[in-house]
Amino acid sequence: xxxxxxxxxxxxxxxxxxxxxxxxxxxxxxxxxxxxxxxxxxxxxxxxxxxxxxxxxxxxxxxxxxxxxxxxxxxxxxxxxxxxxxxxxxxxxxxxxxxxxxxxxxxxxxxxxxxxxxxxxxxxxxxxxxxxxxxxxxxxxxxxxxxxxxxxxxxxxxxxxxxxxxxxxxxxxxxxxxxxxxxxxxxxxxxxxxxxxxxxxxxxxxxxxxxxxxxxxxxxxxxxxxxxxxxx
Amino acid sequence: xxxxxxxxxxxxxxxxxxxxxxxxxxxxxxxxxxxxxxxxxxxxxxxxxxxxxxxxxxxxxxxxxxxxxxxxxxxxxxxxxxxxxxxxxxxxxxxxxxxxxxxxxxxxxxxxxxxxxxxxxxxxxxxxxxxxxxxxxxxxxxxxxxxxxxxxxxxxxxxxxxxxxxxxxxxxxxxxxxxxxxxxxxxxxxxxxxxxxxxxxxxxxxxxxxxxxxxxxxxxxxxxxxxxxxxxxxxxxxxxxxxxxxxxxxxxxxxxxxxxxxxxxxxxxxxxxxxxxxxxxxxxxxxxxxxxxxxxxxxxxxxxxxxxxxxxxxxxxxxxxxxxxxxxxxxxxxxxxxxxxxxxxxxxxxxxxxxxxxxxxxxxxxxxxxxxxxxxxxxxxxxxxxxxxxxxxxxxxxxxxxxxxxxxxxxxxxxxxxxxxxxxxxxxxxxxxxxxxxxxxxxxxxxxxxxxxxxxxxxxxxxxxxxxxxxxxxxxxxxxxxxxxxxxxxxxxxxxxxxxxxxxxxxxxxxxxxxxxxxxxxxxxxxxxxxxxxxxxxxxxxxxxxxxxxxxxxxxxxxxxxxxxxxxxxxxxxxx
Numbered sequence: 001x002x003x004x005x006x007x008x009x010x011x012x013x014x015x016x017x018x019x020x021x022x023x024x025x026x027x028x029x030x031x032x033x034x035x036x037x038x039x040x041x042x043x044x045x046x047x048x049x050x051x052x053x054x055x056x057x058x059x060x061x062x063x064x065x066x067x068x069x070x071x072x073x074x075x076x077x078x079x080x081x082x083x084x085x086x087x088x089x090x091x092x093x094x095x096x097x098x099x100x101x102x103x104x105x106x107x108x109x110x111x112x113x114x115x116x117x118x119x120x121x122x123x124x125x126x127x128x129x130x131x132x133x134x135x136x137x138x139x140x141x142x143x144x145x146x147x148x149x150x151x152x153x154x155x156x157x158x159x160x161x162x163x164x165x166x167x168x169x170x171x172x173x174x175x176x177x178x179x180x181x182x183x184x185x186x187x188x189x190x191x192x193x194x195x196x197x198x199x200x201x202x203x204x205x206x207x208x209x210x211x212x213x214x215x216x217x218x219x220x221x222x223x224x225x226x227x228x229x230x231x232x
Numbered sequence: 233x234x235x236x237x238x239x240x241x242x243x244x245x246x247x248x249x250x251x252x253x254x255x256x257x258x259x260x261x262x263x264x265x266x267x268x269x270x271x272x273x274x275x276x277x278x279x280x281x282x283x284x285x286x287x288x289x290x291x292x293x294x295x296x297x298x299x300x301x302x303x304x305x306x307x308x309x310x311x312x313x314x315x316x317x318x319x320x321x322x323x324x325x326x327x328x329x330x331x332x333x334x335x336x337x338x339x340x341x342x343x344x345x346x347x348x349x350x351x352x353x354x355x356x357x358x359x360x361x362x363x364x365x366x367x368x369x370x371x372x373x374x375x376x377x378x379x380x381x382x383x384x385x386x387x388x389x390x391x392x393x394x395x396x397x398x399x400x401x402x403x404x405x406x407x408x409x410x411x412x413x414x415x416x417x418x419x420x421x422x423x424x425x426x427x428x429x430x431x432x433x434x435x436x437x438x439x440x441x442x443x444x445x446x447x448x449x450x451x452x453x454x455x456x457x458x459x460x461x462x463x464x465x466x467x468x469x470x471x472x473x474x475x476x477x478x479x480x481x482x483x484x485x486x487x488x489x490x491x492x493x494x495x496x497x498x499x500x501x502x503x504x505x506x507x508x509x510x511x512x513x514x515x516x517x518x519x520x521x522x523x524x525x526x527x528x529x530x531x532x533x534x535x536x537x538x539x540x541x542x543x544x545x546x547x548x549x550x551x552x553x554x555x556x557x558x559x560x561x562x563x564x565x566x567x568x569x570x571x572x573x574x575x576x577x578x579x580x581x582x583x584x585x586x587x588x589x590x591x592x593x594x595x596x597x598x599x600x601x602x603x604x605x606x607x608x609x610x611x612x613x614x615x616x617x618x619x620x621x622x623x624x625x626x627x628x629x630x631x632x633x634x635x636x637x638x639x640x641x642x643x644x645x646x647x648x649x650x651x652x653x654x655x656x657x658x659x660x661x662x663x664x665x666x667x668x669x670x671x672x673x674x675x676x677x678x679x680x681x682x683x684x685x686x687x688x689x690x691x692x693x694x695x696x697x698x699x700x701x702x703x704x705x706x707x708x709x710x711x712x713x714x715x716x717x718x719x720x721x722x723x724x725x726x727x728x729x730x731x732x733x734x735x736x737x738x739x740x741x742x743x744x745x746x747x748x749x750x751x752x753x754x755x756x757x758x759x760x761x762x763x764x765x766x767x768x769x770x771x772x773x774x775x776x777x778x779x780x781x782x783x784x785x786x787x788x789x790x791x792x793x794x795x796x797x798x799x800x801x802x803x804x805x806x807x808x
Binding site: 011012013016020030032041042043045046047049050051052053054055057058059060061075077094095100103107111114116118122126127130131132134135138139142143145146165174175178180181202213214230 | 560
């Protein structure tokens, strides 16, 4: 089927500001948006630029706005989008080129929440024990692929540069609620600051945007409750 | 051009690269360069598990694991290396848990384990639960955990830097890399005492593949161009269960949890071919069974796929143990796996061959094991060889951990004797010329068209079943495409994020790798593991129980051989 892609373009070496360009592609209805983008890049205009790798929603490279919503280009099929599809870069991050945005700030915020296990010395032999129930508590937030779809869908992120954002909170949650970890208090203190969870206005855009179906807003609420009630 | 100096440069930030870097962190200055962000590496796409004979669920022993690995590899495995793999497995997997990896757990709270293809109890009696897992996203968890620990240990990353070249001194010591910063187009020379290649596989040589678009064999290609041989590249694994048409991986864990592959008559045909292991026969065999069923007209609706049936599994098992693959079936094929079979077909999955190394990650240049000073390799880009002619599922994640770490340890030992060698004058010259030529041409062949022809032909003739005429045809296609590549041009002439240019650079590696695969497949007149020759259907231990070593010679190739190390298990007929 024939589809018109309306793609936001920006080349920092030649353009003063971003503009839209249109490309007509002939796609199989079951093709991914990424397939359509590849078709443009490979057979119409090699200058079109975006990140991509695994092609099936695991690596987190190709988050972008597809008809106004944050999605992974490799996880949306053309048949679900209609005859005109608008593709834009994620909002709130600096556009480097076309659909590719600066991710450094995003990763810096991720690193600020101590996203690694901090624990007492492990046993000399064998693994630490953790019951399936203890493991289940933080299962959802272990699924994060750091694609930034949540963070860049959040109106608070658009408004304030210093908000740590949903993805960083998700990755703090993953350790705060891990029975093996001993540094939950440190992370909660980080998220208790003015840049942390209290900026969240419970808009649910993040939950809506997550391609891994993580209940992001719920995770943020659990962190808030842990701060108020200490029920970590 | 920018200049940097680190004791060690690691190229690639997947499981092997990060394992090596973590081994060195704090002990030496280390830079990890990756053309992606580390968390985008293809290790993250692995699903089903990582093997270790922990015996958490039922009796298991490393000797059984060793036997399975050797037999699974159709006896082309170097048995001393495989012994290291299976013995170190326990420590490596427990080490991951200590680093924070959220394994699924048994009721007692231990690391959970499940069945996987080719892994058996008591030397082949039946399946054993050896695959340690975290739902069906074990690779994601390993990559994430290693990255988290890299952040914790303040490892230095050069994100979105593309490897262009290795730097060698006149006496043949590797002393750094030339890399291309995608963000700016600037070239960087990183001077180092040791370089560890951990750049992953080359599945993108094929059209139907489970591999990420980044899996273009860069490390293999750059090493090969610099005179390093490539070993056993004719052995490419085709995973039996890729989503039809797309090639997206559906984990063997689906069968480990009880899934069954069925043909158009509904028959669970694997039992006919492999009465003991049935659907848990190794991947090379399962792929051939499927190929044979399709060839005999029992594909679904006469087409080139069969069905993976999970409908008899409880919806809880599917939701808890196989959530991601169920999601893939729903999203990409509109199939509800709790209610109907998932259309699947074999997909190019794992490069068994690669850059030859010894058991400590040192790159070797010949059959005698002569070390290339300063150069190391680990993970899928390397060939130790622990996988032989066919890798068992869950042994690849294990390889990343065990041999990534061993490469790191060996570098640590060697750093005392290695020094910052005097670099040749302007080591970046060849890279500058290469890039200027690509960007400077205004007309010529387009890289995407060359790439598509290569992928079509490789999938057509170098897949599950091969025969002389087809291989010869594809070899001719590849050689023509190499000539076409000599005037290849790119649309994007800019400096900022010139992905068009990066893809054209990757293509050069893929063409070389494809040619080596074809030549190796043509020469090897036998069937062993994943290399099945319809015209030479039997294994030939007299002539072919040996590794292939392919060297670049001018514009062509020269082939040599390397003996297989056999310690405990003499080759015998392989039945399951």
